[in-house]
Amino acid sequence: MLTTMPTTPALADALTAVETEIGRLATSSRVPVVNEFAGRITSAGGKRLRSVVLLGGVLALSGRVPDQAVTAAACVELLHAGSLVHDDLMDDAAERRGVRTVNAEWGPGPAVLVGDFMLARASQAALDTVSPFAAGRLAEAVADLVDGQVLEVLDLYDAHRSPDGALRSVALKTGALFRVGCVLAAHCAGVPDGGEVAVRLAEYGEHFGLLFQILDDLLDLASTAEQVGKPVGNDIRQGVYTFPLLRALTGAQRELLAERGRSLADEELARLLAELRAGDLVPETLAYCRSLAAQTTRALPEVADSAALDVLRRLPAAHLDWAASRLG
Template structure:
């Protein structure tokens, strides 16, 4: 997916970000922490969030310097640390085809490594970037926790509202995309209006990102996903696409669903207007994201940021149709 935001300037910046991430992840005095953090860092993530930091910086007329590179690395460190915590909460045994840290090292060690990555990002932000950037990232970490708590609080609630689902994904996912753009605007000393515009763009894209990920969990095959389809249903996460569906499935939801019950719900959802309704909802978010962008004088970067939301939607459609 990173190809969607790839330009020579972004590619060059990402190579520097990668070096910085690895240094931060390997900066503990304890080899075990460095090894664990290194496994997560090198597990093949898209680096979409730091790429957006670089794109936002270039859009605001600032070539990514050391501070921007470090800020982008901090964003990715927070993302990686939060993935460890997600795996712990979900009891996940695999991620991206490899064993999770909690499966290999145990819950206690995995928790500490996740904490280390979050704390290391905070320390780098305050010492190597700026206090305003550190404040953005600290506030974002609060939102990540609140969004995840909101989702946990709604588990197996067949009466979950769309508004509750949106609040949850705004906190647990969209907030970090918002931060990825906002820290670039802060480093660029952008005006308050341009900071707000870049933050709004990032947040709306983050909503699209999570909603489409949730849609694929309900529509794509296990082969495409690399994990069992309908995993959210099994874990009691009733996502926005399900809530947008016109299918009569809520009476079938609940703890302890069998594989046959999950299959029945998936079949009903796929036969409904869920996919079309969800994509239409995401296109509305894409229009809002593009409308939020400030004036961008770099034509290449403008094409990247203006095109990214729609390109991501098109990519999700292709994955759904290929399943």
């Protein structure tokens, strides 16, 4: 979790309960080795921002966190973790958050199965403990996530990919889980599904998901391994030309990627990153994100002021500040 993230005592207590529930669900297989890997992945940590927006939303709308909301937040996080197992397999990644990936430790086939287990267990828990509506919305989010990932794969190493195309992929791939968290917040708070309050909260989640991913993509281009805890420049190595990159490329840089993207040498990548950092990449992306953060906050529904609503109101700018502090 972000150390500077706005919070309240009720939200902090609920996040602790979610962490316990994530651990329970991730280690509920009948096969011990599946529990070992799924438990290792989920216990490695993370910002848990999807849980924060869900729990903050239900607190802002109802003033309490029912058990259903705790399970719903755990389901969203488990879906996210399962998708990361599949992402690591596709990227042939060896490590995430300081932990060896399932594909590196056990092989690609088992990694598919562990990721599948986590997705299935999340859906089952939502159906059994939250509601059929919640299970259906989570299934839709997984379908959106897959669509976004496929769009990204179709555009790999395409130096002429449009920024709008990159945003569309992000809205599906990352925005979906933030959006569904807000949808489930309204649902668990007893707010009518499809009503103005629920729709506006879902819009907040979708915008925040875009903000989160754009900042994450910027860190991969303009931060350091020491600051973010993982190698940087990976998106370019993998042929994923992201929204901040596509907006910042000069003609010569675009031609370099078009001609040599699949065989870019380490020194060429280092030079490209240095050029991007010396140019307008960082200030222009941060300016875009400041505008997006303001748009995210404006999307919040008009409900009674509360500490939880203030958390949601402050969260976009707080996350932006956190990311900016980690830029090289």
